[in-house]
Amino acid sequence: MEKRFREMKLQSERKLDQSKKGSVDEDITQLVSLLNSCEQYFTTSSCSGRTVLIDGASDSSDIHKQNCVWLFVSHHKVKSDDLVDAVGHSSGDAVMKFEPFVLHVQCRRLEDAQLLHSVAINSGFRNSGLTVSKTGKIITAVRSTHGLEVPLSLEGKLLVPHDYIHFLCQTANQKMEENLRRIHRFQQNLLSALPTEKLNKLQIPAPPLPQGSPETEEEKTSVYKGRRKRERHHQTDCFHGDESEPELDDCLDLFT
Amino acid sequence: MEKRFREMKLQSERKLDQSKKGSVDEDITQLVSLLNSCEQYFTTSSCSGRTVLIDGASDSSDIHKQNCVWLFVSHHKVKSDDLVDAVGHSSGDAVMKFEPFVLHVQCRRLEDAQLLHSVAINSGFRNSGLTVSKTGKIITAVRSTHGLEVPLSLEGKLLVPHDYIHFLCQTANQKMEENLRRIHRFQQNLLSALPTEKLNKLQIPAPPLPQGSPETEEEKTSVYKGRRKRERHHQTDCFHGDESEPELDDCLDLFT
Numbered sequence: 001m002e003k004r005f006r007e008m009k010l011q012s013e014r015k016l017d018q019s020k021k022g023s024v025d026e027d028i029t030q031l032v033s034l035l036n037s038c039e040q041y042f043t044t045s046s047c048s049g050r051t052v053l054i055d056g057a058s059d060s061s062d063i064h065k066q067n068c069v070w071l072f073v074s075h076h077k078v079k080s081d082d083l084v085d086a087v088g089h090s091s092g093d094a095v096m097k098f099e100p101f102v103l104h105v106q107c108r109r110l111e112d113a114q115l116l117h118s119v120a121i122n123s124g125f126r127n128s129g130l131t132v133s134k135t136g137k138i139i140t141a142v143r144s145t146h147g148l149e150v151p152l153s154l155e156g157k158l159l160v161p162h163d164y165i166h167f168l169c170q171t172a173n174q175k176m177e178e179n180l181r182r183i184h185r186f187q188q189n190l191l192s193a194l195p196t197e198k199l200n201k202l203q204i205p206a207p208p209l210p211q212g213s214p215e216t217e218e219e220k221t222s223v224y225k226g227r228r229k230r231e232r233h234h235q236t237d238c239f240h241g242d243e244s245e246p247e248l249d250d251c252l253d254l255f256t
Numbered sequence: 257m258e259k260r261f262r263e264m265k266l267q268s269e270r271k272l273d274q275s276k277k278g279s280v281d282e283d284i285t286q287l288v289s290l291l292n293s294c295e296q297y298f299t300t301s302s303c304s305g306r307t308v309l310i311d312g313a314s315d316s317s318d319i320h321k322q323n324c325v326w327l328f329v330s331h332h333k334v335k336s337d338d339l340v341d342a343v344g345h346s347s348g349d350a351v352m353k354f355e356p357f358v359l360h361v362q363c364r365r366l367e368d369a370q371l372l373h374s375v376a377i378n379s380g381f382r383n384s385g386l387t388v389s390k391t392g393k394i395i396t397a398v399r400s401t402h403g404l405e406v407p408l409s410l411e412g413k414l415l416v417p418h419d420y421i422h423f424l425c426q427t428a429n430q431k432m433e434e435n436l437r438r439i440h441r442f443q444q445n446l447l448s449a450l451p452t453e454k455l456n457k458l459q460i461p462a463p464p465l466p467q468g469s470p471e472t473e474e475e476k477t478s479v480y481k482g483r484r485k486r487e488r489h490h491q492t493d494c495f496h497g498d499e500s501e502p503e504l505d506d507c508l509d510l511f512t
Contacts, residue, residue, distance in 0.1 A: 114388055129385015129397055132370055141385055150406045151427055159423060164415050171407055 001136055005108045009042045012106075025049075025075050027180060028101070031187045038194065040108040041116070044139070049100045049179040051078045051172045053152070055092045077176055080169035084162055091156040098148035098172045100179045101125070101186075107138045116140040119193050123186035142186070146179065148172055257392055261364045265298045268362075281331050283436060284357070287443045294450065296364040297372070300395070305356045305435040307334045307428045309408070311348045333432055336425035340418055347412040354404035354428045356435045357381070357442075363394045372396040375449050379442035398442070402435060404428055 013036070024032045025048035035041045053072035071094060072078075072086035087094055107113035113130050120128035120142040127143040150168060153159055269292070280288045281304035291297045309328035327350060328334075328342035343350055363369035369386050376384035376398040383399040406424060409415055 110388060114390065117387065127383055127385075127397075127399060129383075129387060131373065131385060132366060134370065141383075143383060145401070145403075147401075147403075148405050148407075149403055151404075151424070154423065159420050160416055167407070167410065167415060 002108060004136075005106075006039075008106065009039075012042045012044070027075070028103075028183060031103075031183065031190075034187065034190065035105055040112040041105050043103065043105050045102070045104045047099070047102045048075050048183065049098075049176055050075045051083075051096070051098050051169075051176070053083060053086050053090075053094055053096050055090045055094045055153075057092050077173040078169050080166040083169055084165050087152050087158060087165065090153040090158075092153075093151065093155065094153040096148065096150045096152055096168060096172075098175045100144050100146045100175070101142065101183050103142040105140045105142070107140055110138060113138045113140045115193055116142075116190070119186060119189045123189050124182040125186065144182070146175060146182075148175065258364060260392075261362070262295075264362065265295075268298045268300070283331070284359075284439060287359075287439065287446075290443065290446065291361055296368040297361050299359065299361050301358070301360045303355070303358045304331050304439065305432055306331050306354075307339075307425075307432070308353050308355065309339060309342050309346075309350055310353065311346045311350045311409075313348050333429040334425050336422040339425055340421050343408050343414060343421065346409040346414075348409075349407065349411065350409040352404065352406045352408055352424060352428075354431045356400050356402045356431070357398065357439050359398040361396045361398070363396055366394060369394045369396045371449055372398075372446070375442060375445045379445050380438040381442065400438070402431060402438075404431065 024046060027048040028046055032043050032046055035043050051072075051074050052070065055069040055071050057067035069092070071089055072083060074082075083096070087096075105113075105116060107116060110130075110132070117128055117130055117140050120140065124146075125142045125144045127145050129141055129143070131137075131139040131141065133139075148168070148171060151159065152165070280302060283304040284302055288299050288302055291299050307328075307330050308326065311325040311327050313323035325348070327345055328339060330338075339352070343352075361369075361372060363372060366386075366388070369388075373384055373386055373396050376396065380402075381398045381400045383401050385397055385399070387393075387395040387397065389395075404424070404427065407415065408421070
């Protein structure tokens with residue numbers, strides 16, 4: 001199993017980036033490099049976060065993605081004039097979305113995946129989870145729900161005032177700032193969590209701080225948290241996204 | 257480990273529902289019962305899906321949920337007049353959200369979790385994942401991103417016309433319909449996937465069809481899919497939510 005993992009990691013390192021973009025997003029190049037320099041991990045997909053405007057065919061349902069046209073995409077903060085301009089090109093049902101950081105990492109063993117998963121959860125990516133395939137392939141998916149999804153036009157007709165689009169862009173930009181803070185936190189927490197003897201072998205520069213985000217003690221999320229004991233019982237309070245998931249408490253034990 | 261699981265399952269069955277609502281959501285009572293009647297599973301939290309209007313304090317960030325007031329919540333289709341009325345009570349920054357089905361299930365063994373995870377993915381809940389804690393507790397989280405998140409007011413001032421709120425309600429209701437179809441598909445796929453000898457012991461009524469959703473062959477998602485071989489390499493195309501996640505292909509092997 002470990003031999004197979006090493007082969008797959010090597011194969012992954014040799015392949016060219018097959019994405020349309022052709023390169024790792026700027027805000028996560030260090031994080032991706034860090035993970036790929038660890039013998040127990042390699043990344044399989046990533047996105048630093050993005051604001052998009054997608055024009056769907058008016059008669060298509062959500063699931064028929066092939067009918068969509070991408071009017072706008074940015075992995076950085078957006079200028080509202082650009083979005084107003086893009087939505088002017090809509091001929092269908094345009095939807096603006098903010099989608100946060102996503103990362104998929106193949107892991108050598110279950111404990112490696114558990115460590116990464118705990119780091120992700122503690123860094124605010126509360127929709128993260130593992131996949132263990134029948135063939136033993138283990139993937140950690142780092143995800144959150146910290147997004148926006150706002151329909152803007154119907155059959156090409158704009159439904160909201162331009163002022164609202166300006167406001168949405170401000171909101172998306174605030175979410176991008178929070179997203180970058182979480183990525184930064186994730187990278188720091190990962191560095192704290194990786195076994196020291198492995199870390200010393202790597203040349204790790206300090207992760208860059210997001211612009212305008214002083215690193216206070218409050219903002220740092222320590223991976224060393226006390227265990228929270230909670231009764232386990234069926235909850236019909238809806239646990240969605242960023243709400244705490246009591247089932248994950250024990251993951252924190254990895255660091256106690 | 258299995259003895260500990262049985263104890264926890266028994267403990268879970270004895271506890272009263274601790275949620276504010278006090279009962280399992282109507283549209284998933286059968287599904288929850290089905291899972292809890294299986295010796296290898298018990299549910300720990302669930303929500304059939306909901307449309308909510310949340311009023312946040314204008315100076316609070318996303319993460320400070322304790323500053324939020326719930327102006328509206330419905331686990332069924334919504335009437336736009338109700339939402340217009342609710343947003344009229346906003347004194348802060350109101351956000352309307354559609355949040356789809358969420359389910360957390362504790363599983364006896366990893367293969368039980370893998371089966372449930374595959375069923376979830378094949379039913380359209382593509383953000384599903386596993387958690388394996390240090391103590392060996394295994395949770396399958398069933399999730400998707402099929403949502404809405406739309407800011408509607410700023411410091412109590414409505415930002416959009418009432419017609420737009422009516423349109424949002426229609427959109428949320430369409431998402432609720434798709435959500436119910438996926439829940440139905442999940443229940444059917446689960447019935448197909450559970451080992452026959454265990455299933456015969458259970459008294460399982462046929463899952464109810466969502467209103468207005470004829471069950472065509474196209475809509476049914478078979479759990480018996482051919483294995484898709486894809487090259488494994490780093491993707492910087494962003495895999496978000498419902499986009500296919502090539503790392504999960506091997507999960508389909510469970511049923512081949």
